[in-house]
Amino acid sequence: MKKFKIVIxxxxxxxxxxxxxxxxxxxxxxxxxxxxxxxxxxxxxYRSVIxxxxxxxxxxxxxxxxxDQNNLDVKSFESGLLDISKKQFSIKKYIFQEGQYISxxxxxxxxxxxxxxxxxxxxxxxxxSPIYLQSIEEQDYMKQSGKKLKLSGMTIGLSLNSVYYYDxxxxxxxxxxxxxxxxxxxxxxxxANKVIKRVRQIKGVSDNLPIVIALYKQSSEDxxxxxxxxxxxxxxGGSIINWHNVNERNEILPSIGGDNSNNDHSTISxxxxxxxxxxxxxxxxxxxxxxxxxYTNDNLSGMNITITxxxxxxxxxxxxxxxxxxxxxxxxxxGVPINITVQSTNGIQSFLSRKQNQTKFYSHVFTSx
Amino acid sequence: MKKFKIVIxxxxxxxxxxxxxxxxxxxxxxxxxxxxxxxxxxxxxYRSVIxxxxxxxxxxxxxxxxxDQNNLDVKSFESGLLDISKKQFSIKKYIFQEGQYISxxxxxxxxxxxxxxxxxxxxxxxxxSPIYLQSIEEQDYMKQSGKKLKLSGMTIGLSLNSVYYYDxxxxxxxxxxxxxxxxxxxxxxxxANKVIKRVRQIKGVSDNLPIVIALYKQSSEDxxxxxxxxxxxxxxGGSIINWHNVNERNEILPSIGGDNSNNDHSTISxxxxxxxxxxxxxxxxxxxxxxxxxYTNDNLSGMNITITxxxxxxxxxxxxxxxxxxxxxxxxxxGVPINITVQSTNGIQSFLSRKQNQTKFYSHVFTSx
Numbered sequence: 001m002k003k004f005k006i007v008i009x010x011x012x013x014x015x016x017x018x019x020x021x022x023x024x025x026x027x028x029x030x031x032x033x034x035x036x037x038x039x040x041x042x043x044x045x046y047r048s049v050i051x052x053x054x055x056x057x058x059x060x061x062x063x064x065x066x067x068d069q070n071n072l073d074v075k076s077f078e079s080g081l082l083d084i085s086k087k088q089f090s091i092k093k094y095i096f097q098e099g100q101y102i103s104x105x106x107x108x109x110x111x112x113x114x115x116x117x118x119x120x121x122x123x124x125x126x127x128x129s130p131i132y133l134q135s136i137e138e139q140d141y142m143k144q145s146g147k148k149l150k151l152s153g154m155t156i157g158l159s160l161n162s163v164y165y166y167d168x169x170x171x172x173x174x175x176x177x178x179x180x181x182x183x184x185x186x187x188x189x190x191x192a193n194k195v196i197k198r199v200r201q202i203k204g205v206s207d208n209l210p211i212v213i214a215l216y217k218q219s220s221e222d223x224x225x226x227x228x229x230x231x232x233x234x235x236x237g238g239s240i241i242n243w244h245n246v247n248e249r250n251e252i253l254p255s256i257g258g259d260n261s262n263n264d265h266s267t268i269s270x271x272x273x274x275x276x277x278x279x280x281x282x283x284x285x286x287x288x289x290x291x292x293x294x295y296t297n298d299n300l301s302g303m304n305i306t307i308t309x310x311x312x313x314x315x316x317x318x319x320x321x322x323x324x325x326x327x328x329x330x331x332x333x334x335g336v337p338i339n340i341t342v343q344s345t346n347g348i349q350s351f352l353s354r355k356q357n358q359t360k361f362y363s364h365v366f367t368s369x
Numbered sequence: 370m371k372k373f374k375i376v377i378x379x380x381x382x383x384x385x386x387x388x389x390x391x392x393x394x395x396x397x398x399x400x401x402x403x404x405x406x407x408x409x410x411x412x413x414x415y416r417s418v419i420x421x422x423x424x425x426x427x428x429x430x431x432x433x434x435x436x437d438q439n440n441l442d443v444k445s446f447e448s449g450l451l452d453i454s455k456k457q458f459s460i461k462k463y464i465f466q467e468g469q470y471i472s473x474x475x476x477x478x479x480x481x482x483x484x485x486x487x488x489x490x491x492x493x494x495x496x497x498s499p500i501y502l503q504s505i506e507e508q509d510y511m512k513q514s515g516k517k518l519k520l521s522g523m524t525i526g527l528s529l530n531s532v533y534y535y536d537x538x539x540x541x542x543x544x545x546x547x548x549x550x551x552x553x554x555x556x557x558x559x560x561a562n563k564v565i566k567r568v569r570q571i572k573g574v575s576d577n578l579p580i581v582i583a584l585y586k587q588s589s590e591d592x593x594x595x596x597x598x599x600x601x602x603x604x605x606g607g608s609i610i611n612w613h614n615v616n617e618r619n620e621i622l623p624s625i626g627g628d629n630s631n632n633d634h635s636t637i638s639x640x641x642x643x644x645x646x647x648x649x650x651x652x653x654x655x656x657x658x659x660x661x662x663x664y665t666n667d668n669l670s671g672m673n674i675t676i677t678x679x680x681x682x683x684x685x686x687x688x689x690x691x692x693x694x695x696x697x698x699x700x701x702x703x704g705v706p707i708n709i710t711v712q713s714t715n716g717i718q719s720f721l722s723r724k725q726n727q728t729k730f731y732s733h734v735f736t737s738x
Contacts, residue, residue, distance in 0.1 A: 038691045048688040055651050055688055062682070071715065075737040078683035098684060139684070225738055250738045282424050294738040304738060313431070314447035315467060315508070319417040319424055322407045339735070346440065348717050353733055362731065364722055366708070368444040369594055369619045369663040369673060 046096035058098035064135040076226025089141040099138025130164030188215040225250040275331035415465035427467035433504040445595025458510040468507025499533030557584040594619040644700035
């Protein structure tokens with residue numbers, strides 16, 4: 001039962017410091033000798049905390065239930081949780097700190113099934129019931145108070161399985177069971193109520209600290225796109241009173257159905273197909289063109305396009321990238337962030353990116369000396 | 370003997386057009402219905418030729434002698450050849466076209482050993498002698514003339530082996546033999562003289578077309594950095610009269626020797642070590658930090674830094690990237706282009722880049738929905 005994926009944690013024991021551990025980087029705003037803050041890249045990201053010269057990593061870093069997980073979910077869960085946090089805890093006022101309050105031991109117990117040995121388990125004691133809770137992520141939001149950083153907000157993400165995978169009997173073949181949205185939400189809300197009560201017991205967390213809890217619905221193991229958030233609440237003490245719906249959806253283009261007549265987003269799909277055809281027309285061989293498309297409140301809110309090509313001659317990649325930079329603004333929707341990655345079997349070859357408010361694509365071709 | 374690496378060419382036969390082959394993209398400056406030019410990304414790259422809606426690929430695309438080759442050489446050879454061309458054929462006046470004059474059949478014959486069956490072979494007939502010529506790259510430089518593009522310059526790169534790899538007897542174990550610089554240059558110059566005479570015989574290449582020939586010295590199979598150009602000449606007819614030296618060098622940092630006291634570039638090496646220590650100090654686990662460093666005329670002219678980390682939590686990568694953007698300008702040399710790639714076993718995580726004249730680093734964190 002204790003087979004948690006703590007492979008990553010093993011690296012923690014192989015500490016290799018090339019300079020003195022107490023060495024404070026000469027960068028970042030110094031709050032005290034002990035604590036520094038990384039500067040901002042831009043207005044899109046939080047500043048974060050460096051302590052004793054090192055980044056303050058999360059206590060529950062890399063920890064999940066041992067059920068297999070789609071790698072895409074890990075990224076999508078974390079960046080989605082940041083987006084939800086940004087609406088409650090302004091980038092300008094708060095400093096991001098990786099979760100320091102829920103200990104690794106606690107999180108491990110919580111992620112397991114409830115049992116006599118483990119009364120704290122948040123997954124059902126009945127072994128026939130699905131594992132609902134796959135991982136917990138804590139994010140701390142700090143404000144400067146004199147020479148210290150003070151915990152001023154917290155976000156907790158609960159990542160929930162939409163499919164339960166289990167081994168059947170002794171044969172070891174994997175079986176799966178879909179979890180309905182309603183079941184997932186009911187269970188998630190129950191777990192959230194328990195979590196918030198427990199977290200408020202932890203030393204350093206006050207009774208009225210604003211805590212955001214968000215429920216994430218994981219994708220299936222073989223999905224080409226991660227899951228989405230379904231609910232969140234802001235708790236300032238006491239029980240959770242009301243949940244807000246999160247209306248998010250991820251899609252893959254080109255759509256597998258082919259017939260888009262019933263698709264609300266047929267314009268986006270058609271524009272993407274035009275772009276894809278132009279791209280595939282460029283070289284005399286096939287390039288794979290696939291997009292992850294993200295919708296928020298039924299509006300397009302972002303696109304990640306991956307172009308896979310067998311060729312990687314430097315001059316071809318340069319010309320291809322120029323060409324994409326030229327046609328992308330014509331065919332792809334405006335007003336949303338779009339990233340385009342060109343890759344071959346040798347890895348990433350070039351990359352184009354346009355932020356929400358920009359009209360031109362930034363582009364870069366990866367070279368080697 | 371005909372075991373050329375033409376795997377890539379096989380893809381040419383799997384033509385997949387999703388729209389009509391004669392479809393002309395509605396983008397790019399139209400020279401005629403038949404010919405288009407891709408627009409520029411910036412002032413660093415040539416525009417290039419699209420014909421009948423497709424990129425005009427090189428006739429000798431992907432063709433090399435069958436001796437094993439370091440993949441880094443392929444990129445380094447092509448981008449170095451472009452840099453040499455840019456000095457002779459201005460980006461503003463010329464349009465780049467992939468080589469169209471040396472046919473694939475010709476190039477195959479030239480890359481083989483000379484024999485009764487193949488009198489055109491440019492590698493020694495004596496099977497005990499090394500294979501010197503590994504690959505040939507032709508680049509065409511065009512000017513607009515009415516509704517046509519006219520060949521107005523050509524660059525030919527000869528990629529030469531610095532190590533000859535061969536199988537010894539029936540045991541099949543690979544043996545190697547170093548080729549001295551003097552030997553490589555002598556052979557390269559001889560080959561160049563033959564190539565230029567042959568190319569001027571090809572229909573469409575005039576007797577006085579400016580042709581740049583450049584000699585590239587390949588790295589060894591296991592090198593972490595590609596080779597460099599050693600000589601070039603500009604021929605405007607007749608025999609090659611004088612060769613210009615190219616003073617280029619590639620290095621890997623951190624230097625393996627450890628003792629940099631005899632190193633001309635000890636300052637760069639020390640600054641890089643400081644940067645590396647700061648980077649490795651950030652996370653409680655080791656990050657690999659390696660740089661390809663390029664020198665031109667004994668001056669630093671560019672750096673590609675690769676940081677490999679085991680972790681890839683989204684928030685960690687964001688903070689790490691912020692941190693690198695902050696310390697890079699302090700520790701890394703100014704006035705030269707620098708690219709920094711952060712990667713994990715899951716591929717590229719983030720990327721930072723600063724062009725020659727910039728002070729700030731552009732940065733991007735790769736995300737997923």
